[in-house]
Amino acid sequence: xxxxxxxxxxxxxxxxxxxxxxxxxxxxxxxxxxxxxxxxxxxxxxxxxxxxxxxxxxxxxxxxxxxxxxxxxxxxxxxxxxxxxxxxxxxxxxxxxxxxxxxxxxxxxxxxxxxxxxxxxxxxxxxxxxxxxxxxxxxxxxxxxxxxxxxxxxxxxxxxxxxxxxxxxxxxxxxxxxxxxxxxxxxxxxxxxxxxxxxxxxxxxxxxxxxxxxxxxxxxxxxxxxxxxxxxxxxxxxxxxxxxxxxxxxxxxxxxxxxxxxxxxxxxxxxxxxxxxxxxxxxxxxxxxxxx
Amino acid sequence: xxxxxxxxxxxxxxxxxxxxxxxxxxxxxxxxxxxxxxxxxxxxxxxxxxxxxxxxxxxxxxxxxxxxxxxxxxxxxxxxxxxxxxxxxxxxxxxxxxxxxxxxxxxxxxxxxxxxxxxxxxxxxxxxxxxxxxxxxxxxxxxxxxxxxxxxxxxxxxxxxxxxxxxxxxxxxxxxxxxxxxxxxxxxxxxxxxxxxxxxxxxxxxxxxxxxxxxxxxxxxxxxxxxxxxxxxxxxxxxxxxxxxxxxxxxxxxxxxxxxxxxxxxxxxxxxxxxxxxxxxxxxxxxxxxxx
Numbered sequence: 001x002x003x004x005x006x007x008x009x010x011x012x013x014x015x016x017x018x019x020x021x022x023x024x025x026x027x028x029x030x031x032x033x034x035x036x037x038x039x040x041x042x043x044x045x046x047x048x049x050x051x052x053x054x055x056x057x058x059x060x061x062x063x064x065x066x067x068x069x070x071x072x073x074x075x076x077x078x079x080x081x082x083x084x085x086x087x088x089x090x091x092x093x094x095x096x097x098x099x100x101x102x103x104x105x106x107x108x109x110x111x112x113x114x115x116x117x118x119x120x121x122x123x124x125x126x127x128x129x130x131x132x133x134x135x136x137x138x139x140x141x142x143x144x145x146x147x148x149x150x151x152x153x154x155x156x157x158x159x160x161x162x163x164x165x166x167x168x169x170x171x172x173x174x175x176x177x178x179x180x181x182x183x184x185x186x187x188x189x190x191x192x193x194x195x196x197x198x199x200x201x202x203x204x205x206x207x208x209x210x211x212x213x214x215x216x217x218x219x220x221x222x223x224x225x226x227x228x229x230x231x232x233x234x235x236x237x238x239x240x241x242x243x244x245x246x247x248x249x250x251x252x253x254x255x256x257x258x259x260x261x262x263x264x265x266x267x268x269x270x271x272x273x274x275x276x277x278x279x280x281x282x283x284x285x286x287x288x289x290x291x292x
Numbered sequence: 293x294x295x296x297x298x299x300x301x302x303x304x305x306x307x308x309x310x311x312x313x314x315x316x317x318x319x320x321x322x323x324x325x326x327x328x329x330x331x332x333x334x335x336x337x338x339x340x341x342x343x344x345x346x347x348x349x350x351x352x353x354x355x356x357x358x359x360x361x362x363x364x365x366x367x368x369x370x371x372x373x374x375x376x377x378x379x380x381x382x383x384x385x386x387x388x389x390x391x392x393x394x395x396x397x398x399x400x401x402x403x404x405x406x407x408x409x410x411x412x413x414x415x416x417x418x419x420x421x422x423x424x425x426x427x428x429x430x431x432x433x434x435x436x437x438x439x440x441x442x443x444x445x446x447x448x449x450x451x452x453x454x455x456x457x458x459x460x461x462x463x464x465x466x467x468x469x470x471x472x473x474x475x476x477x478x479x480x481x482x483x484x485x486x487x488x489x490x491x492x493x494x495x496x497x498x499x500x501x502x503x504x505x506x507x508x509x510x511x512x513x514x515x516x517x518x519x520x521x522x523x524x525x526x527x528x529x530x531x532x533x534x535x536x537x538x539x540x541x542x543x544x545x546x547x548x549x550x551x552x553x554x555x556x557x558x559x560x561x562x563x564x565x566x567x568x569x570x571x572x573x574x575x576x577x578x579x580x581x582x583x584x
Contacts, residue, residue: 124508144506183500187507191514193550194486199569201546208475212576214436215479216416220577221513222483227578230567237554237562248551252544254493258485259540262529270529275522277491284504285512286519 003028003164007064009057009079011035011044013130014096014123015070017139020049021168024137034060044132058086066160069095073235077106080118084111092157094119098184098232099240100148100177116154119161120177122146122184123170130229141169148177185243189236190251193244195226196233295320295456299356301349301371303327303336305422306388306415307362309431312341313460316429326352336424350378358456361387365527369398372410376403384449386411390476390524391532392440392469408446411453412469414438414476415462422521433461440469477535481528482543485536487518488525 006022008015011033022028033041033050034057041053054060061067061083069076076095087093093115097103100120108114124144145165149158162172175183202211237244261269298314300307303325314320325333325342326349333345346352353359353375361368368387379385385407389395392412400406416436437457441450454464467475494503529536553561 124506143508146506183503183506186494186497186500187503187511191490191511193554194490194547195514196566196569197546197550198483198486198543199573200565201543202478203568203572205478205542208478210576211475211479212572214416214438214475215577216435218517219479219483221516222487223573223577224513225510226569226573228566228570230563230570233566234559234563238557238559241554241557245551245555248547248554250497251490251493252547252551254489255486255540255544255547258489259537259544262485262533262540263537265530265533267526267530271522271526273492274488274520274525276495277488277518278520278522280495280504281491281515281518284502285507285515 003065005030005032005064005066007032007034007061007067008050009034009060009067009069009083010071011041011050011053011132012070013132013134013136013139014125015068016044016049016132016135017125017137018068018070018096018123018165018168020135021137021140022164023048025167027164027167032060032064040132047132047135049132049135057083061086061091063088064091066164067091067093069093069097071095072231073097073099073103073239076103077110080107081110084115090117092117092119092160094121094147094161096121096123097239098122098188098236100146100180102239104148104150104177114150114152116152117157119153119157120148120150121161121165122148122180123165124188130232138169140165143170145170145172146180147172147174148180149174150177181240181243182246185240185247189240189244190247192225192228192233193237193248194251195223199223199226295357297322297324297356299324299326299353299359300342301326301352301359301361301375302363303333303342303345303424304362305424305426305428305431306417307360308336308341308424308427309417309429310360310362310415310457310460312427313429313432314456315340317459319456319459324352324356332424339424339427341424341427349375353378353383355380356383358452359383359385361385361389363387364523365389365391365395365531368395369402372399373402376407382409384409384411384452386413386439386453388413388415389531390414390480390528392438392472394473394531396440396442396469406442406444408444409449411445411449412440412442413453413457414440414472415457416480422524430461432457435462437462437464438472439464439466440472441466442469473532473535477532477539481532481536482539484517484520484525485529485540486543487515491515491518 006028008019019031031050033044033053035041044050069079076097104114104120125139165172298320300311311323323342325336325345327333336342361371368389396406396412417431457464
């Protein structure tokens with residue numbers, strides 16, 4: 001496995017960190033970047049994340065062995081449609097979108113089918129930081145990457161993308177797109193909504209004064225994900241809305257039940273709920289050695 | 293300000309860290325511990341957290357200048373009633389309960405009034421760890437301690453307790469008990485409920501398999517407070533139920549609104565909500581230098 005030309009569309013934290021590590025490992029000869037802001041692309045060249053850039057996306061993908069679409073969820077489908085006439089037959093394309101069903105549907109809608117050499121992907125390495133300045137070659141070390149091939153996806157394309165992610169240190173899993181969206185709605189998209197909602201609510205209640213001044217480490221950690229990028233999370237909420245709304249409703253039912261336990265002063269049931277939650281977290285999260 | 297005899301009732305993380313630091317600073321001559329488990333008290337002596345212990349609480353408080361009640365919320369009122377006949381007129385008593393109105397009401401109910409030398413307190417230094425093994429002399433460094441004197445509380449008693457907390461590194465604020473309970477219901481008790489509820493919900497949904505395996509750093513931080521002690525949080529939920537239920541209901545209204553924005557695919561409103569939350573958090577939490 002060796003990539004002569006890698007094209008990164010959207011040179012930020014996610015695509016940039018992937019490219020930089022591949023280059024450091026000597027697995028790629030040339031990295032071409034594309035993005036809307038020339039200033040950012042020049043910074044990426046200066047930081048050694050890409051070798052050169054193009055300001056026309058149809059030139060950027062020319063003769064690439066692999067194209068990585070690390071752009072907002074809402075832009076993936078139309079970008080794909082734009083580049084498709086300019087791809088070599090051998091070019092493999094992958095993306096880094098946090099929702100997968102909507103990306104695949106968007107591509108099918110625009111192209112009529114999901115091309116065999118498109119490998120839908122989702123690297124799990126969110127940070128509050130974003131942009132090319134935040135690039136870290138070891139970002140994916142011990143992190144998960146999920147690939148969600150469809151029935152039409154080429155197995156060799158999946159193998160190539162999988163081996164590259166493995167090379168940069170990631171632990172790669174395959175999942176059906178819809179299952180991926182359910183799992184990440186529950187474990188990632190929902191918690192982000194909950195954190196944004198809490199900070200928003202407290203921010204709107206002026207009668208308590210600046211309540212943030214009374215918060216400590218627990219609150220800081222709980223709301224860390226509310227410092228994430230608003231554009232990205234708007235896109236995720238819109239593109240994984242079905243699964244996310246389902247889990248938001250499940251969660252509201254859970255909260256209603258918990259509120260009733262408190263109102264009825266049901267100490268034993270509250271203890272059981274808290275104790276089981278603590279036990280589950282301690283078992284699955286606290287005692288885990290890595291971020292995988 | 294110098295304490296000849298300090299009595300710590302409940303020698304765990306909270307009372308033990310306070311005592312240890314006062315001793316290291318040379319501000320206290322003798323520390324007497326009391327608790328239910330002799331094994332724990334012996335460990336506290338071995339660790340140098342207390343000088344000696346008593347197994348009868350009425351002996352433990354004898355001739356103490358200051359008694360610290362660092363016991364579960366539900367136990368404070370009855371312990372207070374038990375020790376009151378054995379206190380010197382000069383003895384000052386303070387507690388470390390996370391809710392204040394219910395503690396004060398409980399004491400008034402048992403004693404007929406809230407004694408002038410009782411200073412209700414709440415050190416904001418929660419940890420998932422608890423017990424005397426977790427004691428840290430610098431636990432309160434740059435942390436807040438809230439004191440909630442009532443109309444009958446003696447000013448000199450407040451001054452003494454305040455100066456001791458300040459000595460161990462804490463930043464002390466005074467608040468009305470009911471305002472304290474509102475603020476901490478919103479900023480601490482509510483987030484704990486939200487974290488417990490999320491882990492509980494995911495733990496109950498077996499159809500997703502072990503979803504915890506797909507979580508990353510964001511989830512780990514978001515749910516860190518769900519690894520807190522179940523007994524303590526049952527007591528807080530029961531003892532600050534009115535304010536907590538109020539904020540749980542507010543939060544459910546906020547979630548309902550957010551869910552509607554997602555269902556109606558209102559991208560601009562979602563962006564505004566996330567962006568304002570991020571800005572508020574970045575301003576008040578992320579860019580704060582200390583835990584105060």
